[in-house]
Amino acid sequence: MKLAFTKMHGLGNDFVVIDGVRQRVNLDPEAIRFLADRHFGIGCDQVLLVERPVDPSRALFRYRIFNADGGEVEQCGNGARCFAVFVREQGLTQADTIPVETLSGPIELRVEADGQVTVNMGRPRFHPDQLPFLAPTEVDEYPLEVDGEPLRIGAVSMGNPHAVLLVDAVATAPVERLGPAIEHHPRFPDRVNVGFAAVRARDRIDLRVWERGAGETLACGTGACAAMAVARRRGLVDTRVRVDLPGGSLVLSWSGESDQPVWMTGPATTVFHGRIER
Known part of the structure; x- marks a missing residue:
């Protein structure tokens, strides 16, 4: 497996971001743990994967998050901001507002004029x-x-x-x-x-x-x-x-x-x- 990747961080919460749109990616838990390992791999808190959306009429991308232990999780706010910057820097979109699919449902990312990113994180659920x-x-x-x-x-x-x-x-x-x-x-x-x-x-x-x-x-x-x-x-x-x-x-x-x-x-x-x- 040979992968192109980008190392990013949001306030020190660091990520390995992988383009799954333009390259073939097969990430099993063992591969995630290898990429996240700070001694033998690249090193990160989470691995982020950019994919084509399941429903292109509602989202530009699918956003997947994997913790360093190999498990896939529902959401990551710092990762979402990195995701927005990544897809624009990589020329995958030039949109300022980027709707994406996540495991927990749709969210919206907005790149501001000063380069910061605003994320609609959805409503808190207390039940x-x-x-x-x-x-x-x-x-x-x-x-x-x-x-x-x-x-x-x-x-x-x-x-x-x-x-x-x-x-x-x-x-x-x-x-x-x-x-x-x-x-x-x-x-x-x-x-x-x-x-x-x-x-x-x-x-x-x-x-x-x-x-x-x-x-x-x-x-x-x-x-x-x-x-x-x-x-x-x-x-x-x-x-x-x-x-x-x-x-x-x-x-x-x-x-x-x-x-x-x-x-x-x-x-x-x-x-x-x-x-x-x-």
Whole structure:
């Protein structure tokens, strides 16, 4: 297997992006793990695959996301911004607004005049069945026992499942200890991404994220949306919020209405192009 690829990142959340439109691509879990390996492969948090859409009348591309462990996942906000920049840089489209298919449904990407990308991330889904999360009813906050420790979490799907834990300060949050324990908690049958969020003001959240199948990353777009949605639903933040992650900042907007999407704006950076043979 010889593949042309592009290395990109969104606030340090890094990706191997592969054009599956103009080259034949066969990615099984072993190949994904090889590409993502930082010692023997290229190295990345996720592998992104650009494909032709299933329904060309509704989308320009199909956007597929694979975690470093080889598993395919539903959504990745930082990856979506990189996807938009990639297809334009590669001459696959010159459209400013790019509708794409994802495993979790259609989303829309918009390249702004300053080069940043705004993504319609879809509406937050709070019902436990939509994550999935084992709970008898939908509430704003759930008790969760982790290794004998009682916690309180918010739970929301942004196309992929998120648990959000409010903390006093992200610098001292027990990400390495609680992240994997919550990710694999039996009440999350499909595992879960875990956000550790500190609300600093009504327009600012600090955030660290333990990503399902990848570990802690420098930034997580859907994690930022999830943290903002959980905080907004509890009345802790306003409709527009800056979320500061270890890799940089994203701007999120959500009205708080259940039928309205979260909008995310942030950068996407191309690092280098290459070819790899497996």
